[in-house]
Amino acid sequence: MRKTLVVGNWKMHGGKAFVESLLSDLKSLGPWSSDVVVCPPLPYLAQCERLLSGSPIAWGSQDVSAHNGQGAYTGEVSATLLKEFGARYAIVGHSERRTYHAENDQLVAAKAKAALAQDLIPIVCVGETRAEREAGHTEAVVQRQLGTLIRNLGARIGEVVVAYEPVWAIGTGLTATPEQAQEVHARLRQQLLAATPAAAQVRILYGGSVKPENAAQLFSQPDIDGGLIGGAALKAADFDAICRAGH
Numbered sequence: 244m245r246k247t248l249v250v251g252n253w254k255m256h257g258g259k260a261f262v263e264s265l266l267s268d269l270k271s272l273g274p275w276s277s278d279v280v281v282c283p284p285l286p287y288l289a290q291c292e293r294l295l296s297g298s299p300i301a302w303g304s305q306d307v308s309a310h311n312g313q314g315a316y317t318g319e320v321s322a323t324l325l326k327e328f329g330a331r332y333a334i335v336g337h338s339e340r341r342t343y344h345a346e347n348d349q350l351v352a353a354k355a356k357a358a359l360a361q362d363l364i365p366i367v368c369v370g371e372t373r374a375e376r377e378a379g380h381t382e383a384v385v386q387r388q389l390g391t392l393i394r395n396l397g398a399r400i401g402e403v404v405v406a407y408e409p410v411w412a413i414g415t416g417l418t419a420t421p422e423q424a425q426e427v428h429a430r431l432r433q434q435l436l437a438a439t440p441a442a443a444q445v446r447i448l449y450g451g452s453v454k455p456e457n458a459a460q461l462f463s464q465p466d467i468d469g470g471l472i473g474g475a476a477l478k479a480a481d482f483d484a485i486c487r488a489g490h
């Protein structure tokens with residue numbers, strides 16, 4: 244059985260005092276049966292390393308450069324640099340990066356590859372917009388996104404985490420029903436399994452308005468292996484309750 248993974252994506256929220264207080268609250272609330280990760284804005288990565296080392300909470304970044312090592316890439320942060328701060332995960336291809344920073348499937352795959360090259364686990368986001376769902380294109384969109392990743396990663400596809408985030412459910416309070424999400428997750432699983440039997444172990448997270456009230460029902464679906472949490476990850480009590488909903 245795949246262990247539940249709950250990832251808090253803080254997006255562009257922070258503040259030194261806020262981070263200190265949120266992490267000390269979380270540390271006092273854990274441990275959980277789920278694996279738990281927080282992804283702060285980069286300036287707080289060192290603070291996470293200081294406060295979370297030795298705790299059951301892992302940390303990661305919200306993005307990673309497609310370039311590894313060091314170099315003249317203004318504004319970019321490589322997996323090599325992230326590793327120095329103890330990061331274990333990197334979210335790539337979040338719909339906010341795809342929308343506001345014009346990231347395409349090819350760049351997302353290159354970022355995932357760069358993360359894996361440094362043994363950072365990429366959490367690769369896929370998902371359709373509301374217009375794409377209404378036009379009946381959900382399956383085609385997520386299969387295209389995942390297909391590019393599979394072609395680029397080869398056998399290493401078995402080492403990623405996939406996050407299905409319907410764009411229309413992010414930060415809107417609209418959640419895909421557990422059945423709607425499970426249907427997409429099962430298709431993603433089939434696509435992964437066609438590439439490698441190791442995909443049976445790949446964790447496929449659901450993201451989009453996950454709250455303490457709906458987490459247990461979502462996580463009880465056979466192919467939903469946890470959540471990528473936005474807003475609710477900023478409140479210790481809510482994030483704790485979501486982590487407790489896992490197995």
Ligand SMILES: O=C[C@H](O)COP(=O)(O)O
Binds near residue numbers: 412453472
């Ligand atoms: O990365 C997290 C997702 O975009 C979900 O955000 P949300 O829980 O605020 O809807």
